[in-house]
Amino acid sequence: MTKWVYGFSSQETAGNKSMKDLLGGKGANLAEMCGLKLPVPPGFTVSTQACMDFYKAGKVISEEIKNEILAELKKVETITGKVFGSEKNPLLFSVRSGARVSMPGMMDTVLNLGMNDHSVKTIAKLTDNPRFAWDSYRRFIQMFANVVMGVNTSILEAQLEDLKEARNYKEDTELDAEDLEELVDVYKQVLLEEFGKTFPQDPMEQLWMSIGAVFGSWHNPRAKKYRQMNGFSDDWGTAVNVQTMVFGNTGDTSGTGVCFTRNPSDGEKVFFGEYLMNAQGEDVVAGIRTPAPINEASKNDSNKNFKTLEEVMPKAYTELVEIYQHLETHYKDMQDIEFTIEDSKLYILQTRGAKRTINAGLKVAVDLVSEGLISKEEAVLRIKPTDLDNLLHPRLDAAAKKEILATGLPASPGAASGQIVFDSEVAQTWFDAGKKVILVRQETSPEDIGGMNVAQGILTARGGMTSHAAVVARGMGKPCVAGCTSLNISEKNKTLRVGDKEFGEGDSITFDGSTGNVYAGVVPTIEAEISDNFAHFMSWADEFRRMGVRANADNPHDAKMAIEFGAEGIGLCRTEHMFFAPERILAVREMIFASTELERKVALDKLLPFQRSDFSGIFEAMDGKPVNIRLLDPPLHEFLPHKESEIEELADVLGLEKRVIEQRKESLYEFNPMLGHRGCRLGITYPEIYKMQVRAIIEAAIEVSKKGIQVYPEIMVPLIGTYKELEILKFEANEVIAEVFEQTKTKIKYKIGTMLELPRACITAGEIAPIAEFFSFGTNDLTQTTFGLSRDDAGKFLPFYEARGIYPNDPFVSIDEAGVGFLVNHAVQEGKKANPDIHCGICGEHGGDPASIDFCERAGLDYVSCSPFRVPIARLAAAQSTLRNKK
Numbered sequence: 090m091t092k093w094v095y096g097f098s099s100q101e102t103a104g105n106k107s108m109k110d111l112l113g114g115k116g117a118n119l120a121e122m123c124g125l126k127l128p129v130p131p132g133f134t135v136s137t138q139a140c141m142d143f144y145k146a147g148k149v150i151s152e153e154i155k156n157e158i159l160a161e162l163k164k165v166e167t168i169t170g171k172v173f174g175s176e177k178n179p180l181l182f183s184v185r186s187g188a189r190v191s192m193p194g195m196m197d198t199v200l201n202l203g204m205n206d207h208s209v210k211t212i213a214k215l216t217d218n219p220r221f222a223w224d225s226y227r228r229f230i231q232m233f234a235n236v237v238m239g240v241n242t243s244i245l246e247a248q249l250e251d252l253k254e255a256r257n258y259k260e261d262t263e264l265d266a267e268d269l270e271e272l273v274d275v276y277k278q279v280l281l282e283e284f285g286k287t288f289p290q291d292p293m294e295q296l297w298m299s300i301g302a303v304f305g306s307w308h309n310p311r312a313k314k315y316r317q318m319n320g321f322s323d324d325w326g327t328a329v330n331v332q333t334m335v336f337g338n339t340g341d342t343s344g345t346g347v348c349f350t351r352n353p354s355d356g357e358k359v360f361f362g363e364y365l366m367n368a369q370g371e372d373v374v375a376g377i378r379t380p381a382p383i384n385e386a387s388k389n390d391s392n393k394n395f396k397t398l399e400e401v402m403p404k405a406y407t408e409l410v411e412i413y414q415h416l417e418t419h420y421k422d423m424q425d426i427e428f429t430i431e432d433s434k435l436y437i438l439q440t441r442g443a444k445r446t447i448n449a450g451l452k453v454a455v456d457l458v459s460e461g462l463i464s465k466e467e468a469v470l471r472i473k474p475t476d477l478d479n480l481l482h483p484r485l486d487a488a489a490k491k492e493i494l495a496t497g498l499p500a501s502p503g504a505a506s507g508q509i510v511f512d513s514e515v516a517q518t519w520f521d522a523g524k525k526v527i528l529v530r531q532e533t534s535p536e537d538i539g540g541m542n543v544a545q546g547i548l549t550a551r552g553g554m555t556s557h558a559a560v561v562a563r564g565m566g567k568p569c570v571a572g573c574t575s576l577n578i579s580e581k582n583k584t585l586r587v588g589d590k591e592f593g594e595g596d597s598i599t600f601d602g603s604t605g606n607v608y609a610g611v612v613p614t615i616e617a618e619i620s621d622n623f624a625h626f627m628s629w630a631d632e633f634r635r636m637g638v639r640a641n642a643d644n645p646h647d648a649k650m651a652i653e654f655g656a657e658g659i660g661l662c663r664t665e666h667m668f669f670a671p672e673r674i675l676a677v678r679e680m681i682f683a684s685t686e687l688e689r690k691v692a693l694d695k696l697l698p699f700q701r702s703d704f705s706g707i708f709e710a711m712d713g714k715p716v717n718i719r720l721l722d723p724p725l726h727e728f729l730p731h732k733e734s735e736i737e738e739l740a741d742v743l744g745l746e747k748r749v750i751e752q753r754k755e756s757l758y759e760f761n762p763m764l765g766h767r768g769c770r771l772g773i774t775y776p777e778i779y780k781m782q783v784r785a786i787i788e789a790a791i792e793v794s795k796k797g798i799q800v801y802p803e804i805m806v807p808l809i810g811t812y813k814e815l816e817i818l819k820f821e822a823n824e825v826i827a828e829v830f831e832q833t834k835t836k837i838k839y840k841i842g843t844m845l846e847l848p849r850a851c852i853t854a855g856e857i858a859p860i861a862e863f864f865s866f867g868t869n870d871l872t873q874t875t876f877g878l879s880r881d882d883a884g885k886f887l888p889f890y891e892a893r894g895i896y897p898n899d900p901f902v903s904i905d906e907a908g909v910g911f912l913v914n915h916a917v918q919e920g921k922k923a924n925p926d927i928h929c930g931i932c933g934e935h936g937g938d939p940a941s942i943d944f945c946e947r948a949g950l951d952y953v954s955c956s957p958f959r960v961p962i963a964r965l966a967a968a969q970s971t972l973r974n975k976k
């Protein structure tokens with residue numbers, strides 16, 4: 090037989106903290122605390138399984154469950170010596186929801202359940218405190234009406250305010266017993282007249298209705314939305330905790346509060362909390378009155394004049410101190426504790442792992458290890474890798490006044506403010522003039538790199554989390570909000586309209602790439618600061634990590650940053666960005682427009698010194714760490730001139746007519762550039778291009794190694810579909826390299842390998858491996874080609890696929906294990922079989938995503954590579970994967 094209801098009391102407890110799935114987080118911890126003999130008011134938990142049964146039965150609580158509840162209720166009566174529904178000695182309950190993870194959107198707590206017209210009088214008499222009795226009753230009606238009957242209680246609250254005004258009171262506590270009795274009558278009347286609902290007097294009916302309402306709240310729209318956003322299952326259900334009431338509102342020897350065993354904003358080991366005297370439940374959080382500090386350490390500017398709990402009720406405070414220490418040692422983690430004091434007697438109502446800022450999280454983890462409470466492994470597993478992101482970027486000053494204009498996708502974290510500019514050239518000119526700019530565009534393209542590079546941040550109206558703007562911004566570590574569809578941008582008129590507001594070039598704007606919010610004007614930001622705890626903590630992560638972590642970086646600046654963040658090499662150095670600089674693009678275009686091999690060589694010779702110095706800079710920055718350089722990859726039309734002036738300039742240099750340039754441009758047009766003339770196909774058709782690049786790489790490597798710096802270049806051929814492509818290109822590269830060695834009379838170590846980004850390459854990896862020294866999975870393109878969809882066009886349908894549950898999540902963010910993952914696994918296995926020395930890594934966007942990193946660990950990859958700012962995340966995620974997969 091299934092057990093549906095679990096009693097908890099200091100006498101007898103059926104549950105414990107490991108039973109969160111069945112009892113919910115709150116219920117499991119209440120049971121655990123009872124096991125520790127802490128002063129927890131007795132009660133029982135109706136399980137999450139009962140919630141599922143409730144839905145199966147068509148939203149009714151079965152007789153079997155009802156009987157178990159009644160049996161547990163009897164036990165509580167025996168323990169407390171009170172009787173639920175009795176007129177002489179009434180027992181009152183709180184009814185509290187609690188899923189396995191704390192979840193906003195679930196039902197609010199109902200306090201004082203069991204109150205009715207009779208019991209209120211008995212309680213008034215028994216406690217000799219009529220004010221308290223009527224206050225509890227009116228609170229109950231208000232909460233029950235709102236939470237269980239589903240009535241919008243602003244009308245009831247208005248009645249309370251009216252009465253206060255009529256009596257000339259400022260605080261709720263000034264209402265006396267008669268006032269409150271009057272209010273109860275008014276409440277009942279309003280419920281009947283305005284909403285046609287009778288407030289139920291029968292406590293049993295109140296209880297069944299409340300339990301039903303908690304179960305019912307599992308499927309309310311807010312809770313559902315929250316689960317969907319967090320990937321939580323609808324099948325978990327919520328538990329219901331029914332617990333004996335204790336009263337913080339009996340007068341000046343009572344109160345209620347919340348405390349943290351350490352400071353949740355910086356992690357300092359100081360006991361920290363707030364309380365309210367003569368108050369119940371949510372009053373502390375609701376902000377009706379300013380709460381008082383529990384001790385000196387908790388004082389701040391707004392509460393420093395209040396008496397502390399330590400001063401007012403020293404005995405209860407001392408007990409609270411003992412209990413918090415006990416709980417922290419027991420749970421081996423910083424706790425968030427809710428307590429109530431009834432006539433100087435302390436009760437504990439909840440404990441849970443405290444929410445904390447990332448800085449506090451790191452400090453607590455490091456401290457708990459040095460206090461001997463947890464091991465380094467446990468500490469490393471405690472921090473959520475993506476939370477590290479907040480450490481590395483400036484954030485908005487929480488205290489600053491701000492008005493949200495619009496919300497887009499949180500594409501790249503960090504806060505940015507500056508003057509609006511609508512094109513990249515203006516961005517660069519203004520930047521040179523010392524201005525801070527925000528690049529605002531419909532969407533960005535490779536030509537915007539320069540502008541993006543100097544902007545504080547990038548804001549776009551179109552595009553998703555993997556749009557050009559988002560990917561490049563993350564790579565640069567620049568804040569970005571993408572796909573902010575309510576922005577109306579006219580790049581031509583240089584205006585930005587949002588609702589009825591209009592901004593022009595030069596107007597100030599602020600946004601937060603961590604939340605997607607956009608604000609008018611300048612909102613003050615706080616710079617990121619990296620603590621010693623961070624370094625200390627990360628050194629543990631590195632100790633446990635099996636995979637290497639590299640960075641994707643295209644220039645010395647990013648390479649240096651990557652090293653600072655702990656990168657062990659460069660996993661992807663793209664060469665195309667190097668071609669966009671104003672002094673080079675002309676030579677690139679000359680090369681593209683060349684009609685003979687000789688002409689092309691002349692143009693390429695102009696590019697060679699540029700490329701060589703690009704690579705020298707990166708090799709120097711990487712100081713002995715491997716650098717993986719990908720040969721030219723994008724279709725040539727990305728480099729074509731668009732502006733009239735650019736076309737004229739090119740025509741001039743080449744001595745051609747503009748008409749000829751236009752014709753050549755047209756001839757480069759492709760129906761499907763993603764699957765067109767790009768990647769190694771460029772190397773096959775124009776061998777001179779790759780030869781120039783290989784020469785630049787090796788000459789730079791030799792030059793730098795002569796300065797006494799170790800250099801490990803890895804030359805990567807993109808987009809191969811068959812081993813033959815690699816065979817040819819490798820042969821040609823080796824020819825050039827032999828030539829350079831011969832000319833310089835120097836030899837260095839290098840590797841030649843390939844990017845696996847086409848399904849055919851993965852499938853035939855066994856043929857490719859013998860001629861490749863490494864495989865690097867380019868999972869962006871591999872995802873596009875496996876799914877047969879273009880990332881740049883997916884914005885139109887991907888949201889529908891996610892909303893309808895066809896794709897569990899965006900396959901460009903988290904690797905699709907069943908499809909793309911299958912190919913990766915196959916390629917690694919076949920590759921290693923054919924060439925045991927082959928070195929395997931990943932260099933797509935997925936390299937910085939913790940779930941994908943976990944996949945890479947299981948697939949046996951040697952390293953992951955991601956944008957410099959994600960390197961710490963990847964280091965931690967990789968360490969956690971090693972630890973988790975070892976277990």
Ligand code: ADP
Nearest residue numbers: 183185198332333334335345370371427438439
């Ligand atoms: P939440 O999940 O929103 O924290 P809780 O179920 O913890 O909701 O209830 C909120 C508050 O209600 C508690 O912090 C406590 O002050 C009050 N409360 C809950 N149960 C009781 C009880 N048995 N006696 C007195 N107060 C209670």
Ligand code: MG
Nearest residue numbers: 115427438439
């Ligand atoms: Mg609580």
Ligand code: MG
Nearest residue numbers: 807846867870
């Ligand atoms: Mg690619």
